[in-house]
Amino acid sequence: MKAKSDVKIVNKKAKFEYIILDRYTAGIVLYGTEIKSIREGKASLVDSYCAVEHGEMYVKQMHIAEYRFGSYANHDSKRDRKLLLQRREIRKLEKATKDTGKTIVPLCLFINEKGLAKMEIALCQGKHTYDKRQALREADDKREMARLRANV
Numbered sequence: 001m002k003a004k005s006d007v008k009i010v011n012k013k014a015k016f017e018y019i020i021l022d023r024y025t026a027g028i029v030l031y032g033t034e035i036k037s038i039r040e041g042k043a044s045l046v047d048s049y050c051a052v053e054h055g056e057m058y059v060k061q062m063h064i065a066e067y068r069f070g071s072y073a074n075h076d077s078k079r080d081r082k083l084l085l086q087r088r089e090i091r092k093l094e095k096a097t098k099d100t101g102k103t104i105v106p107l108c109l110f111i112n113e114k115g116l117a118k119m120e121i122a123l124c125q126g127k128h129t130y131d132k133r134q135a136l137r138e139a140d141d142k143r144e145m146a147r148l149r150a151n152v
Contacts, residue, residue, distance in 0.1 A: 007038060009109040011045035016135060018105055018124035024093075026057065027084035028109075028119050031075045033067035038117055043109060050083065050104035050121055052094040057083040059106055059119065083119060093123060101125050 014020075030038070037043065042065035050059050058080045066074045085093075096102055107120045127135075 007041055007109075007111045009038070009041065009043045009045060011048070011105065011107055013046060014105045014107055014122070014124070016132060017127060018103070018122075019127055019131070020107075020122045020124055021102070022096075022123040023107070024085060024089060024121050024123075026119050026121055028059070028117050029082040029084065030064075030117055033070040033073065033075050034064050034081075035117055036067045036069075037064050038109065039111065045106045045109060048106050050093075050106060052090060052097070055087070055090065057085050057090050057093070057104075059083055059121075062106065062109075083121070096123050 044063040046063075048059055048062040050057055052058075060080050061078060062081060063077055064075070066077055093104055097104060102123060102125050104121055105124045107122050109117065109119050112118050
């Protein structure tokens with residue numbers, strides 16, 4: 001059995017920009033050089049999103065840096081990557097995204113205990129500006145309370 005990997009690439013912007021309605025864990029189809037780059041932590045989920053095309057789920061605009069020891073067979077860094085979900089989950093997500101204001105956003109990319117790359121995706125709804133200000137205010141309050149507790 002392999003040791004648990006500490007690779008966890010998080011989309012920090014997603015929790016600030018969206019209200020998370022539902023979460024799913026999906027497998028991801030990768031080339032050999034892509035998984036090697038992910039294990040080095042050289043990936044980014046900023047500005048990435050998921051879309052359903054022809055009954056299959058794809059993650060778009062996800063950046064995985066080219067593998068530094070890769071040769072002519074190195075991968076394209078911004079290609080669309082297929083996500084592995086059950087057909088009923090894909091249909092449910094496709095139906096939900098037809099509603100106005102809902103989208104599917106990747107939250108984090110990680111390596112599980114078997115050594116496979118997995119992605120946590122979420123059905124989300126965009127936040128309004130006042131919701132974002134409220135989230136910032138709550139974070140500031142939480143930080144202030146922690147600071148006060150440390151001083152006592």
